[in-house]
Amino acid sequence: xxxxxxxxxxxxxxxxxxxxxxxxxxxxxxxxxxxxxxxxxxxxxxxxxxxxxxxxxxxxxxxxxxxxxxxxxxxxxxxxxxxxxxxxxxxxxxxxxxxxxxxxxxxxxxxxxxxxxxxxxxxxxxxxxxxxxxxxxxxxxxxxxxxxxxxxxxxxxxxxxxxxxxxxxxxxxxxxxxxxxxxxxxxxxxxxxxxxxxxxxxxxxxxxxxxxxxxxxxxxxxxxxxxxxxxxxxxxxxxxxxxxxxxxxxxxxxxxxxxxxxxxxxxxxxxxxxxxxxxxxxxxxxxxxxxxxxxxxxxxxxxxxxxxxxxxxxxxxxxxxxxxxxxx
Amino acid sequence: xxxxxxxxxxxxxxxxxxxxxxxxxxxxxxxxxxxxxxxxxxxxxxxxxxxxxxxxxxxxxxxxxxxxxxxxxxxxxxxxxxxxxxxxxxxxxxxxxxxxxxxxxxxxxxxxxxxxxxxxxxxxxxxxxxxxxxxxxxxxxxxxxxxxxxxxxxxxxxxxxxxxxxxxxxxxxxxxxxxxxxxxxxxxxxxxxxxxxxxxxxxxxxxxxxxxxxxxxxxxxxxxxxxxxxxxxxxxxxxxxxxxxxxxxxxxxxxxxxxxxxxxxxxxxxxxxxxxxxxxxxxxxxxxxxxxxxxxxxxxxxxxxxxxxxxxxxxxxxxxxxxxxxxxxxxxxxxxxxxxxxxxxxxxxxx
Amino acid sequence: xxxxxxxxxxxxxxxxxxxxxxxxxxxxxxxxxxxxxxxxxxxxxxxxxxxxxxxxxxxxxxxxxxxxxxxxxxxxxxxxxxxxxxxxxxxxxxxxxxxxxxxxxxxxxxxxxxxxxxxxxxxxxxxxxxxxxxxxxxxxxxxxxxxxxxxxxxxxxxxxxxxxxxxxxxxxxxxxxxxxxxxxxxxxxxxxxxxxxxxxxxxxxxxxxxxxxxxxxxxxxxxxxxxxxxxxxxxxxxxxxxxxxxxxxxxxxxxxxxxxxxxxxxxxxxxxxxxxxxxxxxxxxxxxxxxxxxxxxxxxxxxxxxxxxxx
Numbered sequence: 008x009x010x011x012x013x014x015x016x017x018x019x020x021x022x023x024x025x026x027x028x029x030x031x032x033x034x035x036x037x038x039x040x041x042x043x044x045x046x047x048x049x050x051x052x053x054x055x056x057x058x059x060x061x062x063x064x065x066x067x068x069x070x071x072x073x074x075x076x077x078x079x080x081x082x083x084x085x086x087x088x089x090x091x092x093x094x095x096x097x098x099x100x101x102x103x104x105x106x107x108x109x110x111x112x113x114x115x116x117x118x119x120x121x122x123x124x125x126x127x128x129x130x131x132x133x134x135x136x137x138x139x140x141x142x143x144x145x146x147x148x149x150x151x152x153x154x155x156x157x158x159x160x161x162x163x164x165x166x167x168x169x170x171x172x173x174x175x176x177x178x179x180x181x182x183x184x185x186x187x188x189x190x191x192x193x194x195x196x197x198x199x200x201x202x203x204x205x206x207x208x209x210x211x212x213x214x215x216x217x218x219x220x221x222x223x224x225x226x227x228x229x230x231x232x233x234x235x236x237x238x239x240x241x242x243x244x245x246x247x248x249x250x251x252x253x254x255x256x257x258x259x260x261x262x263x264x265x266x267x268x269x270x271x272x273x274x275x276x277x278x279x280x281x282x283x284x285x286x287x288x289x290x291x292x293x294x295x296x297x298x299x300x301x302x303x304x305x306x307x308x309x310x311x312x313x314x315x316x317x318x319x320x321x322x323x324x325x326x327x328x329x330x331x332x333x334x335x
Numbered sequence: 336x337x338x339x340x341x342x343x344x345x346x347x348x349x350x351x352x353x354x355x356x357x358x359x360x361x362x363x364x365x366x367x368x369x370x371x372x373x374x375x376x377x378x379x380x381x382x383x384x385x386x387x388x389x390x391x392x393x394x395x396x397x398x399x400x401x402x403x404x405x406x407x408x409x410x411x412x413x414x415x416x417x418x419x420x421x422x423x424x425x426x427x428x429x430x431x432x433x434x435x436x437x438x439x440x441x442x443x444x445x446x447x448x449x450x451x452x453x454x455x456x457x458x459x460x461x462x463x464x465x466x467x468x469x470x471x472x473x474x475x476x477x478x479x480x481x482x483x484x485x486x487x488x489x490x491x492x493x494x495x496x497x498x499x500x501x502x503x504x505x506x507x508x509x510x511x512x513x514x515x516x517x518x519x520x521x522x523x524x525x526x527x528x529x530x531x532x533x534x535x536x537x538x539x540x541x542x543x544x545x546x547x548x549x550x551x552x553x554x555x556x557x558x559x560x561x562x563x564x565x566x567x568x569x570x571x572x573x574x575x576x577x578x579x580x581x582x583x584x585x586x587x588x589x590x591x592x593x594x595x596x597x598x599x600x601x602x603x604x605x606x607x608x609x610x611x612x613x614x615x616x617x618x619x620x621x622x623x624x625x626x627x628x629x630x631x632x633x634x635x636x637x638x639x640x641x642x643x644x645x646x647x648x649x650x651x652x653x654x655x656x657x658x659x660x661x662x663x664x665x666x667x668x669x670x671x672x673x674x675x676x677x678x679x680x681x682x683x684x685x686x
Numbered sequence: 687x688x689x690x691x692x693x694x695x696x697x698x699x700x701x702x703x704x705x706x707x708x709x710x711x712x713x714x715x716x717x718x719x720x721x722x723x724x725x726x727x728x729x730x731x732x733x734x735x736x737x738x739x740x741x742x743x744x745x746x747x748x749x750x751x752x753x754x755x756x757x758x759x760x761x762x763x764x765x766x767x768x769x770x771x772x773x774x775x776x777x778x779x780x781x782x783x784x785x786x787x788x789x790x791x792x793x794x795x796x797x798x799x800x801x802x803x804x805x806x807x808x809x810x811x812x813x814x815x816x817x818x819x820x821x822x823x824x825x826x827x828x829x830x831x832x833x834x835x836x837x838x839x840x841x842x843x844x845x846x847x848x849x850x851x852x853x854x855x856x857x858x859x860x861x862x863x864x865x866x867x868x869x870x871x872x873x874x875x876x877x878x879x880x881x882x883x884x885x886x887x888x889x890x891x892x893x894x895x896x897x898x899x900x901x902x903x904x905x906x907x908x909x910x911x912x913x914x915x916x917x918x919x920x921x922x923x924x925x926x927x928x929x930x931x932x933x934x935x936x937x938x939x940x941x942x943x944x945x946x947x948x949x950x951x952x953x954x955x956x957x958x959x960x961x962x963x964x965x966x967x968x969x970x971x972x973x974x975x976x977x978x979x980x981x982x983x984x985x986x987x988x989x990x991x992x993x994x995x996x997x
Contacts, residue, residue: 046623052542065895074412094897107888112911120906121896159634170892189397190569191631194613198627205624216542219572226623246618260547261617262572266595275551279512313560 012040019073033059035234038319046211048225051312056234102183104163108155115151161192233291250319360386365423376638380587393578401587434509437670449524455516466504492524514545525643586646593672603674735986743981749795756789760946779964790946805927808866813873821881839871851939861940921984925977
C-alpha cells in the first residue's frame with residue numbers, strides 16, 4: 008500500500024467569472040495527491056491551469072468546487088483565521104525572483120517573516136534561525152542586512168526557498184521556481200531543491216512547463232491540458248511510455264541538446280490551445296489530436312488505468328479495460 | 336527510453352551543405368559600448384563571424400552575454416546614447432553597415448536584412464490591422480501597388496500556414512494567438528526576400544509545442560528561399576535541433592565557434608561544457624536525487640568589473656594562474672572549431 | 687522595436703548595476719543611513735533637482751531664522767516712510783504703511799512652509815489611507831470609497847476650498863484646511879492605483895500565503911512600497927497648495943491683514959500697483975520661486991525613483 012497522502016485534491020474546479028456572465032474554466036475537475044517525501048511534477052503549457060491549481064492549494068483563490076485535504080482536513084472552505092495554522096504546513100516558492108521579495112525589506116526580514124507571523128520566534132532566536140536557514144540554502148549570514156536588489160537572480164530564488172523552509176513545512180508548492188533563471192543558475196537551484204527535499208523529507212508540488220526539468224526532479228508526474236489532467240503516473244512510466252497523444256506531442260516537441268538525436272518523429276501539433284472560456288466538448292484535446300475519432304468529440308474520457316498507477320484520459324489509448332485493471 | 340535516445344542516432348546530413356556557400360554577412364571585430372552610471376562598459380567586445388547563404392547560425396549565451404546587443408548592433412538599432420558602436424565593421428551586400436546613415440539602413444532593414452523579436456505581441460502595432468502592417472513594408476521596399484502588395488501579403492501568410500489569410504488580413508493583433516503572431520512576424524520579415532534574417536529569441540515566449548512549429552517553419556523557409564538565419568537563443572536544445580553552426584558568447588566575447596555537431600560532441604571551452612552539463616536531459620534522468628546537474632559556480636561578472644585574463648576564470652574549475660593573468664586567444668582547436676581557452680585539451684566530453 | 691531598444695538599455699544598465707561591493711555593515715543604522723542616502727541622492731539626482739533642493743533648503747533656513755535675517759519686525763508700521771521704492775535700507779521698498787517689504791517677505795516664508803506642510807499633510811494622510819484601504823480591501827469598501835472620491839474629484843479644488851472657507855470663515859488656518867481637504871481625492875486616486883499595482887506583485891501573495899494578517903500586509907508590505915510615488919506627488923503638491931492658499935488669501939478668504947502672507951500681500955498691493963509696483967512684485971516673485979523649487983525637486987525625485995533607472 009502506498010502511504011497516506013499529505014495532500015489530496017479531489018474534483019477541484021475553478022471558474023473565474025468574466026464580463027457578460029461567462030466563465031473562464033481554468034481548472035475543470037482535477038484530482039491528485041502528494042505523498043510524504045515525494046515530488047509531484049505538474050506540467051502543461053500556458054493556460055492549462057497548472058498555476059491555478061497551485062494557487063487554489065495556497066488558497067490565493069477559493070475553489071468553485073472540490074476538496075483540498077491536508078492531513079485529513081479539508082481546507083477548501085476554511086476561513087482566513089482557521090487557515091493560518093495550515094499555512095505553516097504549506098509553503099510556497101514563486102516563479103519571479105524579482106517580484107516575490109518585498110524590495111523595501113532586508114533579506115533577513117523577508118526570510119524571518121513567517122517566524123514572526125506564526126509567533127514561532129523573535130529577537131535573537133529569530134536572527135539565529137534565519138542565519139541557519141541562510142546557510143542551508145547556500146547564502147552567507149552576513150547577507151541578511153542586504154536588500155533584494157543586491158542579490159542575483161539565483162540568490163533571490165535561494166531567499167525564496169529559505170523563506171519557505173524556515174517554518175519547517177510539510178508541503179512546498181513551487182510554481183515555476185527556476186524558469187526565470189539562466190541555465191547555469193537553474194541547475195544549482197534544482198540541485199538545492201532536491202537536496203533539501205531529501206534532507207527534510209518534504210513533499211513538493213513542482214509546477215513547470217519544462218518537461219526536462221520536471222523529469223529530473225519528480226517522482227510522479229501529472230500532465231494538464233485545458234484545466235484537466237490528461238495523464239498521471241510514476242515518472243519513468245509516463246516518460247518512457249506516454250499514452251495520451253498530448254503527452255506524446257509535448258515530449259516530442261522538447262528540443263534535445265544532442266544534434267541529430269531525435270528520439271522519435273516530432274509530432275507537430277496543429278493549431279493553438281482552444282480558449283478556456285469555451286472549451287471543446289468531449290475530450291478537450293480532440294481539436295488538435297492526430298488520432299481523434301467520433302467518440303472523442305462527444306464524450307469526455309475518464310482517467311483510465313494504463314499500468315498500475317499510470318493513468319491516462321484517452322478513449323483510444325487507455326480504454327477502460329477491466330482486464331488491464333485487474334492485472335494491475 | 337534512454338536506450339532509444341542513445342541508439343536512434345538517425346544521422347540526417349542536413350547540416351553539411353552551407354560550408355562552401357557565399358558569405359552574406361561578415362562581422363569584424365565588432366565593439367559596442369554603453370554608458371552607465373558606473374562608467375562606460377563594452378557590451379560586445381571584439382566579436383567577429385561570418386554568416387553564409389542558406390545557413391542557420393546560432394548565437395547562444397546567458398543573459399548579459401551580449402548576444403542581443405550583437406544583433407541590434409548589426410541592425411543599427413543600438414539606442415544612441417547611451418549605446419555606441421565603438422569599433423569594427425559589419426559587411427553586408429558589399430557595404431559596411433556601420434558607415435551607413437540611418438536613412439540608408441532603414442532601406443535595408445525589412446528588405447534584404449530583417450529581424451524578428453521575442454515578443455510578437457509588442458512588435459506589432461495594436462491599432463493597425465495585420466494587413467496594413469504587412470503591406471506597408473512590401474509597398475515601401477518592393478514598390479508594389481496596394482493591390483499587388485495585398486496579394487503578396489496573402490501569399491506570405493499562406494506560406495507561414497495561416498488559415499484563411501484573406502479574411503485574417505483585416506484582423507488586429509489581439510485577435511491572434513502568440514504563435515500566430517510570431518508566424519505573422521516571420522511572414523513580414525520574409526516578405527521582401529531578405530538575404531539575412533536575424534531572429535532574436537523567436538520562440539522564448541512561446542509554448543513548447545508552438546515552438547516546435549515555429550522552428551520547423553523557419554527551417555522550411557530557409558530551405559525554400561536560401562536566406563541565412565542568425566538565431567539568437569539561450570536554449571541549447573533549440574541550437575542542437577535547428578542550427579548548422581553555433582557561436583557561444585560569454586560576458587561580451589565570442590568564446591567558441593564551430594559546427595553544431597562538433598561543439599556539442601566535444602566542446603573546447605569549459606563554459607560551453609558547463610552549460611551542456613547544467614541542462615537536464617529528457618530521458619536521461621536517474622532516480623531523483625541520484626544525479627546532480629552540473630553547476631557553474633558564481634555569476635556572470637558585471638561588465639564594469641571583469642576579472643583580468645580569461646573572463647570565465649573565476650568560475651572555471653580548470654582555471655590556472657595563467658588563465659587569471661592572460662586572456663586566451665581564439666584559436667583553431669580542430670578544423671572549423673575555434674575556442675578561447677588555455678586548457679581546451681584537458682576538457683572531457685559532455686556526458 | 688521600441689521594446690527591443692528598451693531591452694537593450696536595460697541590458698546596459700543591468701550591466702552597470704552589479705557594482706555593489708557593499709561594506710560589511712550590520713543592523714538598523716546601516717539600513718537607516720542607506721535610506722537617507724537614497725533620499726539625498728534622489729533629491730540631488732540632476733541639475734534641476736539640485737537647484738530645487740537647495741532652493742527648498744534655503745526657504746527652510748530663511749523661515750527658521752527669519753527674526754535674524756529680517757531687519758525689521760514684519761508688521762512694524764512706519765519702519766520707514768510709506769511707499770518707498772527699493773533702496774539700500776529697504777531692499778524691497780516699503781508699503782503704504784511704511785512696513786519693510788523685505789522683512790515681510792522673509793516672515794512670509796514661515797507661513798508658506800506652514801501652508802505647504804499642513805495642507806499637504808492633510809491631503810496626503812487622509813488620501814493615502816483612503817486609497818490604501820480601498821485598494822487593499824476591494825469589494826464593497828473599495829466601491830463605496832472610490833465612488834465617494836470620484837464625486838468629490840468632480841468638483842474643482844478651488845471650488846471646494848472656496849466653499850470650505852465660506853463655511854469655516856476666512857482665516858489662514860481655514861484656508862490651509864480647505865486646500866488640504868480639496869486635494870484629498872487626488873492623493874486617494876494615486877494611492878489607490880499604486881496600491882492595486884503593488885497588491886498584484888508576487889511578494890504580496892507570498893506574504894499572504896505565509897499567513898500575514900491585515901495590519902502586516904498593509905503596514906509592512908503595501909505602505910512602504912506605495913510611499914515613494916506618493917512622496918513625488920506630495921512634493922509637487924506642495925507647490926500647488928502654496929499657490930492655492932496664496933490665491934485664497936489674495937481673494938481675502940485666507941490670511942487677513944496685517945499677516946505677511948504672500949498672497950495677502952499681493953492682494954493688499956493691488957491698489958498701489960501703478961504707484962508702487964514693488965509691493966506686489968516681490969511677494970509674487972517669492973511665490974514663483976517656491977513653486978518652481980518644489981516642482982523641480984519633485985520632478986528630480988520622480989526621475990531618480992524611476993524603476994527603469996534602478997537595478
